[in-house]
Amino acid sequence: MSKVRVSSFSISIDGFGAGARQDLQNPLGVRGPEMFSWFFQTDVWKKMQGESGGGQGVDNQMAERAFENVGAWILGRNMFGPVRGPWPDESWKGWWGDEPPYHVPVFVLTHHVRKPLAMQGGTTFHFVTDGAESALKRAREAAAGKDVRIGGGVSTIRQYLLAGQIDEMHLAMSPVLMGEGEHLFAGINLQQLGFRVAQSVAGENATHILIEKRQ
Amino acid sequence: MSKVRVSSFSISIDGFGAGARQDLQNPLGVRGPEMFSWFFQTDVWKKMQGESGGGQGVDNQMAERAFENVGAWILGRNMFGPVRGPWPDESWKGWWGDEPPYHVPVFVLTHHVRKPLAMQGGTTFHFVTDGAESALKRAREAAAGKDVRIGGGVSTIRQYLLAGQIDEMHLAMSPVLMGEGEHLFAGINLQQLGFRVAQSVAGENATHILIEKRQ
Numbered sequence: 001m002s003k004v005r006v007s008s009f010s011i012s013i014d015g016f017g018a019g020a021r022q023d024l025q026n027p028l029g030v031r032g033p034e035m036f037s038w039f040f041q042t043d044v045w046k047k048m049q050g051e052s053g054g055g056q057g058v059d060n061q062m063a064e065r066a067f068e069n070v071g072a073w074i075l076g077r078n079m080f081g082p083v084r085g086p087w088p089d090e091s092w093k094g095w096w097g098d099e100p101p102y103h104v105p106v107f108v109l110t111h112h113v114r115k116p117l118a119m120q121g122g123t124t125f126h127f128v129t130d131g132a133e134s135a136l137k138r139a140r141e142a143a144a145g146k147d148v149r150i151g152g153g154v155s156t157i158r159q160y161l162l163a164g165q166i167d168e169m170h171l172a173m174s175p176v177l178m179g180e181g182e183h184l185f186a187g188i189n190l191q192q193l194g195f196r197v198a199q200s201v202a203g204e205n206a207t208h209i210l211i212e213k214r215q
Numbered sequence: 216m217s218k219v220r221v222s223s224f225s226i227s228i229d230g231f232g233a234g235a236r237q238d239l240q241n242p243l244g245v246r247g248p249e250m251f252s253w254f255f256q257t258d259v260w261k262k263m264q265g266e267s268g269g270g271q272g273v274d275n276q277m278a279e280r281a282f283e284n285v286g287a288w289i290l291g292r293n294m295f296g297p298v299r300g301p302w303p304d305e306s307w308k309g310w311w312g313d314e315p316p317y318h319v320p321v322f323v324l325t326h327h328v329r330k331p332l333a334m335q336g337g338t339t340f341h342f343v344t345d346g347a348e349s350a351l352k353r354a355r356e357a358a359a360g361k362d363v364r365i366g367g368g369v370s371t372i373r374q375y376l377l378a379g380q381i382d383e384m385h386l387a388m389s390p391v392l393m394g395e396g397e398h399l400f401a402g403i404n405l406q407q408l409g410f411r412v413a414q415s416v417a418g419e420n421a422t423h424i425l426i427e428k429r430q
Contacts, residue, residue, distance in 0.1 A: 013386075013388075013412060013424055013426075014230070014400050014405055015229070015230050031406075171228075173388075175412040175414070175415035175424065176411075177405045177406050177410055177411060177412055177426065178406060179404035179405050180406070180407075185229045185230070186401065189394035189395055190229055190392045190394050191246075191392050191394025191395070192395075193394075195392055196391075196392060197390040197392055199390070200390035200422065207415065207417065209228055
């Protein structure tokens, strides 16, 4: 059955999912990349960069699984880019170059209208201005029976969590302390929302925690 | 050198160190014991219960290390017992029976005077009414060069963290979601306090995270 899921989402020991003060120089927030250290060492990541020789272990398997059976993505606007307010023009095309790693329709939450943007490799960015519910509806349709992956960032995941619309989450807990930034769970009672930890798997550079809805 | 440390302190994936609504029936708060599941399976714990056959792996090694070189403990009053307000009498002697697992002086933070309580096996509970700073001073003296272990609970650890008096912490992160209870780090910036993650070690039933002050 089609699921709405969060996959390979990196958090710190102290529960942050992004660093503070995100901007063009710090797309993951200040010190954010430290949380992604595990991912940057995987073969999945190296191949995205046109390189080889990345890790082939547990972390890499988890990164691979995160991309499997995904029919559509949803991203918050900050994850798409640093532009705020109305789009000044159409020059910003995401952080990922000409061929983004999605290869399926990607729905970007924004308050500002912009026409769809087709990239190389099958990724098309659709800009959704009528809310998270609408984005999910469109993503489900586009996914055509495959899963919808909520890519992030933190506030987007929190929004779908609180709406009860996420079926499972795979978090990659990195051995770093952020101290400040965007906290993934603060004020959210995951137990009350029906989640439980299904599995905890030690990777080479992160601990992978699989969280799912209780049956 | 003598350290002030937190050891084998269990937390949930969502950062809680105790469940909600602690009372006589729930000394660790509601669902609190789920966070200690890893510990209850160790040989260290089984031996405390006069049993044998507990796990001998990584979790057990971590539990053993937590008791090594400890010369004195500090406990918050709620960790000592469920009694609130002035001591009605001297009948409450802790959760641990006639021979508590400490075997050294234990300093209990309280607002209410009570004379020292000597138990079997070398544990003496001292009730400290003039604050956390004083308790630490007395514990350091009693430890005579060994470490002072801050046993908990959450609010006691937070107090010493914020005062900059903790040198290292070993947290055992259990694969459970509490959803509510006492959060260990909410509002505390560990990075700013000078901590970093020194090591993350996968145990059989918990992930052990060693946090220390940066040099």
